[in-house]
Amino acid sequence: MFAVETSGLKKSFDKTEAVRGVDLRINKGDLFGLIGPDGAGKTTLMRLITGVMTPDSGSIRIFDTDALRHKAEAGMMLGYMPQRFSLYEELTVEENLEFFASLRSVEKDSFNRQKNYLLKFTNLEPFTKRLAGKLSGGMKQKLGLACTLIHQPQLLILDEPTTGVDPVSRREFWQILDSFLHQGMTILLSTPYMDEADRCTTIAFMNNGVLPVVDTPQHMKTLIQGTMLEVVLKEPLRAKQVLSRSDIYRHVHILGDRIHIYVDKPDSGYIADIKQILNNEAIAVDQTGFTAPMLEDVFVSIIEKERA
Amino acid sequence: MxxxxxxxxxxxxxxxxxxxxxxxxxxxxxxxxxxxxxxxxxxSFDIKHVPMGIFDQSHTQESRQLIRAVTASSYFLIADNATSRTQINTLLEKGDIKIGVIIPPDFADDINADKTAGVQLLIDGTDANVGGVALGYFIAAAQGYALDITERVLNKQGGSGLLKNFPLLSQRLRIWYNxxxxxxxxxxxxxxxxxxxxxxxxxxxxxxxxxxxxxxxxxxxxxxxxxxxxxxxxxxxxxxxxxxxxxxxxxxxxxxxxxxxxxxxxxxxxxxxxxxxxxxxxxxxxxxxxxxxxxxxxxxxxxxxxxxxxxxxxxxxxxxxxxxxxxxxxxxxxxxxxxxxxxxxxxxxxxxxxxxxxxxxxxxxxxxxxxxxxxxxxxxx
Structure with missing residues (x-):
């Protein structure tokens, strides 16, 4: 039995196909990461799994329950936190928890226990009586998580839960997730952060409404045979343009202040060659070296392969 | 569940x-x-104190009686006593008055000669509602005055109390609920x-x-x-x-x-x-x-x-x-x-x-x- 099992899932809006036939299997107890560029269809896929949207075709099973036929039952087993804050700002922290608990018919004893536990865990205890609208971004996010956990779901679905959250709150947030994973919860989350993706047990890379690669982060990195030549420099964009024109260095990815160039082996001859090419174009190089492929390299190469 | x-x-x-x-x-x-x-x-949908201009060329007891009959109610307010027809026109144009009354010089003479006397009424129709209601009020008031004259004429002709026996339509108005x-x-x-x-x-x-x-x-x-x-x-x-x-x-x-x-x-x-x-x-x-x-x-x-x-x-x-x-x-x-x-x-x-x-x-x-x-x-x- 899988926590989530979809087959042939499709959803289009007007003329754009957001999800184009997704077959997904998430094992119980997995931390499943959904990664991909903006507009890849991640949010739509999550909305389909949670039942917020109805697929045009395909099937969804949540712990072996047909989620399309038994929407309410499937809904009770999962907790869903949408990308943007979606709690009632006029209600206090406690009232929000109470409202979401009562929507799931959580018994009073169970509610009190879970509430105290979650408040302590999220460090929201001192703010119980504060209006949700008056919380900081990180606290809002933690309250959102607490509200989705109040009915003790077996499956947690989080849409970019840490986007726009400060680093300290982000670390706290992950500590909470870790502890629930230890309790056997299954988590499906999307994230733009590669370090978060690296923590996942399984990653699905989504692009153009499909999942071309689903694998462990470790195994995924081996999809790129060879190594990455890293060049730190001031003009990564121009460097990429210059290098892409050559026959050997076609796979160049920009990663902030540096570029990664795919090469077959860590040969220092490549470094000298690249320095030479960039020097000819008067592009200053700050630093060079070889590095193992990162997840981002894998994704960029997948996207480029698909475009080609 | x-x-x-x-x-x-x-x-x-x-x-x-x-x-x-x-x-x-x-x-x-x-x-x-x-x-x-x-x-x-x-x-308030009541129409009261409609400004009225009068050009009385007759200047007689009769013309003053007519004016009094019309203005006795609070429906009209004499805004101006005009001295010429053009003045009435100007007042209407400026909007100072909504209704202009012109009483001809031979008004009293006609009445006393038992002839039909005429009065000219000029109404500003731009506000159709006020104009219409004002006209109604004026006609009602003028008719009341006309009835008085009729009775007087009949009296003069020796038909005392004749009007009382005249088969006039008698209305008994009763307004319900309000x-x-x-x-x-x-x-x-x-x-x-x-x-x-x-x-x-x-x-x-x-x-x-x-x-x-x-x-x-x-x-x-x-x-x-x-x-x-x-x-x-x-x-x-x-x-x-x-x-x-x-x-x-x-x-x-x-x-x-x-x-x-x-x-x-x-x-x-x-x-x-x-x-x-x-x-x-x-x-x-x-x-x-x-x-x-x-x-x-x-x-x-x-x-x-x-x-x-x-x-x-x-x-x-x-x-x-x-x-x-x-x-x-x-x-x-x-x-x-x-x-x-x-x-x-x-x-x-x-x-x-x-x-x-x-x-x-x-x-x-x-x-x-x-x-x-x-x-x-x-x-x-």
């Missing part, structure tokens, strides 16, 4: 949300009071219906759209709450506010404007409930269809303000409207509540008399709430 009703948590949540916004709550409670006071005092024809009695119930209609729709038009806009709808969709629980749960707190509004405006109607409340309070409560459900149902429908607070608000203004002012029969009788507008007026709940309010306040109408209105309000409520439930899908599609 437990099948608790989730109505209570939704109602509680809505109440908290409403109370946490005390300014909006105060506005919503105060607006009907302020509007009722403002309109109640300001709006014996003194007080405008307040007519206007205040109309205002109550109109104000509550507009506010009821406006308040609720925000409710569902806000859930969509803030993303809380996603959470509600995932939860087992049913659409009807959501709609009814949202409706209840607003109905309570609606009753507070009705209680306050009814008090003001009775205590400030001395509108008699002749009918049953129980019937008033019952019909108010039906009206609130139908009006607020329309608000929810706007909200559910547009999914945007701003669009829903604009829709409410356009969709209620004009129809309930113009098509409810509050100001203009529906029977004199063209057929297309009359058909449109059938879906304006204020139209029915207006009849009900005037009936209960002024006529002590019974439930059987108002049955048509009651049934139609029930019908509108059912249709509108059903549409709401259909339109508020538990899905973001």
């Amino acid at each position: 437990k099948s608790h009703s989730l109505l209570r948590p939704v109602i509680k949540k809505e109440f908290i949300q409403i109370i946490r916004d005390p300014i909006s709550l105060a506005v919503v409670i105060l607006i009907p009071i302020i509007q009722l006071l403002l309109f109640g005092y300001a709006v 014996q003194t024809l007080r405008t307040e009695n007519f206007i205040v119930p109309g205002l109550i219906a109109t104000i509550l209609m507009i506010l009821g729709v406006l308040m609720t038009s925000q409710s569902v759209a806000r859930e969509y806009e803030r993303g809380t709808m996603e959470q509600l969709i995932v939860s087992p709450v049913k659409v009807y629980e959501l709609i009814i749960g949202k409706l209840v707190p607003y109905i309570v506010i609606g009753f507070v509004q009705v209680a306050l405006v009814t008090l003001i109607a009775v205590l400030v404007f001395h509108v008699p409340l002749k009918g049953s309070l129980l019937l008033l409560t019952f019909t108010t409930f039906l009206f609130l459900v139908s009006a607020m149902g329309i608000g929810f429908l706007f909200s559910a269809v547009t999914k945007s607070q701003q669009v829903a608000m604009q829709m409410s203004f356009v969709g209620t303000m004009l129809p309930s002012l113009l098509l409810s029969g509050f100001i203009y009788p529906i029977s004199s409207m063209p057929i297309a507008l009359r058909i449109f007026s059938y879906v304006v709940p204020a139209k029915y509540f207006l009849v009900v309010l005037r009936g209960i306040f002024l006529k002590n109408s019974s439930i059987s008399i108002l049955m048509n209105q009651i049934l139609i309000m029930i019908l509108i409520s059912v249709i509108v709430l059903t549409l709401c439930i259909i339109k508020t899908k538990k899905s973001l599609d």
Whole structure:
């Protein structure tokens, strides 16, 4: 039995196909990461799994329950936190928890226990009586998580839960997730952060409404045979343009202040060659070296392969 | 699975949300009071003190009698005694007078010669309503004077008391329900219906759209709450506010404007409930269809303000409207509540008399709430 099992899932809006036939299997107890560029269809896929949207075709099973036929039952087993804050700002922290608990018919004893536990865990205890609208971004996010956990779901679905959250709150947030994973919860989350993706047990890379690669982060990195030549420099964009024109260095990815160039082996001859090419174009190089492929390299190469 | 009703948590949540916004709550409670006071005092369909200009070329006892007969009532106010025809024209053009009376030089001579005497009347027709009513008043007053003269002429001809035996049409006027024809009695119930209609729709038009806009709808969709629980749960707190509004405006109607409340309070409560459900149902429908607070608000203004002012029969009788507008007026709940309010306040109408209105309000409520439930899908599609 899988926590989530979809087959042939499709959803289009007007003329754009957001999800184009997704077959997904998430094992119980997995931390499943959904990664991909903006507009890849991640949010739509999550909305389909949670039942917020109805697929045009395909099937969804949540712990072996047909989620399309038994929407309410499937809904009770999962907790869903949408990308943007979606709690009632006029209600206090406690009232929000109470409202979401009562929507799931959580018994009073169970509610009190879970509430105290979650408040302590999220460090929201001192703010119980504060209006949700008056919380900081990180606290809002933690309250959102607490509200989705109040009915003790077996499956947690989080849409970019840490986007726009400060680093300290982000670390706290992950500590909470870790502890629930230890309790056997299954988590499906999307994230733009590669370090978060690296923590996942399984990653699905989504692009153009499909999942071309689903694998462990470790195994995924081996999809790129060879190594990455890293060049730190001031003009990564121009460097990429210059290098892409050559026959050997076609796979160049920009990663902030540096570029990664795919090469077959860590040969220092490549470094000298690249320095030479960039020097000819008067592009200053700050630093060079070889590095193992990162997840981002894998994704960029997948996207480029698909475009080609 | 437990099948608790989730109505209570939704109602509680809505109440908290409403109370946490005390300014909006105060506005919503105060607006009907302020509007009722403002309109109640300001709006009057009585036409009084219409400015009149007179160019009396006759300067006789007879002409002065005519003027006195006309101005004895408070309908006209002599704004100017003109000395020429052109002056009357100028005064009319400038808008200083609405009605110009020109009495010819041979006015008295004609009367005394038992001939038909003529008076010229110039009326500013730009305000058709005032003009028409002023004309009516003038003719009535002038005819009263003419009757006096006729009697005098008859007396002079030796037919004393002849007129009394003349088979004149005798009218016995009796005005029912509002014996003194007080405008307040007519206007205040109309205002109550109109104000509550507009506010009821406006308040609720925000409710569902806000859930969509803030993303809380996603959470509600995932939860087992049913659409009807959501709609009814949202409706209840607003109905309570609606009753507070009705209680306050009814008090003001009775205590400030001395509108008699002749009918049953129980019937008033019952019909108010039906009206609130139908009006607020329309608000929810706007909200559910547009999914945007701003669009829903604009829709409410356009969709209620004009129809309930113009098509409810509050100001203009529906029977004199063209057929297309009359058909449109059938879906304006204020139209029915207006009849009900005037009936209960002024006529002590019974439930059987108002049955048509009651049934139609029930019908509108059912249709509108059903549409709401259909339109508020538990899905973001």
